[in-house]
Amino acid sequence: MKLSNIRKNLKEFYLDIYFRVKPLKYIKGEKIFLTTTDGLGDNIVRTKLLEKFLKKYGSDNIVVLCKDKTKSFLEKLGFKNIIIYEDNHRKRVSGKIKLIEKIAKLGINRIVSLEFDQHDIFIKYLKEIKKIGYYNKFHEEMNKYYDYKVQFNKEEYILKQIQNFYQEYFNEKIELESLIPSIEKIYKKNIKYKDYIIFGIGSIDRKRILCSNKIVEFLKILREVTNKKIIILGKGKLEEEIINELKKKISFETLEIENLVNVLSLEESLEIINASNYYIGMESGLYNFAFGFRKKILAFFAKKNNFSHDNFNWVTILYGENENIEKVGKFGTSLLNSIVLDKKKIENFIK
Known part of the structure; x- marks a missing residue:
């Protein structure tokens, strides 16, 4: 025992x-x-x-x-x-x-x-x-x-x-x-971020967070298909760790991305998400808040599960495609990091 x-x-x-x-x-x-x-x-x-x-x-x-x-x-x-x-x-x-x-x-x-x-x-x-x-x-x-x-x-x-x-x-x-939750009226909106794309970079589990190479690939595609302002949100040790990996591989300034990880309270982050039209992220609390705010969502999941809200037309989830690839780095799983980042899908999401 x-x-x-x-x-x-x-x-x-x-x-x-x-x-x-x-x-x-x-x-x-x-x-x-x-x-x-x-x-x-x-x-x-x-x-x-x-x-x-x-x-x-x-x-x-x-x-x-x-x-x-x-x-x-x-x-x-x-x-x-x-x-x-x-x-x-x-x-x-x-x-x-x-x-x-x-x-x-x-x-x-x-x-x-x-x-x-x-x-x-x-x-x-x-x-x-x-x-x-x-x-x-x-x-x-x-x-x-x-x-x-x-x-x-x-x-x-x-x-x-x-x-x-x-x-x-x-x-x-x-x-x-x-x-379907509808919580947008119980939270304030920070209208400064009305036209931003919000990227919630973290999760409670490092296995749910895309590896930095995949995030870099995604951010470069995102910048190619839109000139909208992008802000990265999150709070915690895992979020700080993935941000530090990203800083070694890309320049947020060059891509015109505002990094506010570990800068804001949860309430302040929610006011930003509630004001914006687009939310991108992993399976996390912020993802579920964005669902409750009825935002247009693009999320990254290893596979379909109980929290896959993509049976509603404002939610798009990209799933892993190959569990047998070699896992690289501390974040995600081989299945999660096998997600194919289709440029056309990403472009359609922003429209």
């Missing part, structure tokens, strides 16, 4: 003993406890589902558990009662105990888990509260703690998965197109 599993089992054993000796004291009430502790991109694409909860129950009757990076987005949607899901809650027994005891005293009558893979054991100990979530195919041992499980197919497009939850939970039909 892996050391991580041994530690997990020991934590659960301790929690079992703790709550047997000190049973939870519940405060009964009618509030809904939403858990949405996955990534920011996941929350953006479930915007319409989140708004439905607000409309049905009201912000005063909902408590949300989310990660810190998601808080400001949920606040913009209208949620008021937010608990940050901290590393301490996830990793330490003392943190789990505090979280479990806090939830029990919120005055809730049900927990609704919106994640596709909710696998934190805290859910086990809230026995007097009804629990609803997706059928968990990633950690099936968690399914026994939920009273009702929404059907889930991990191969399905993400909006289809959200549609399943919406229709089963609210017992109400909704068209897939009605679930």
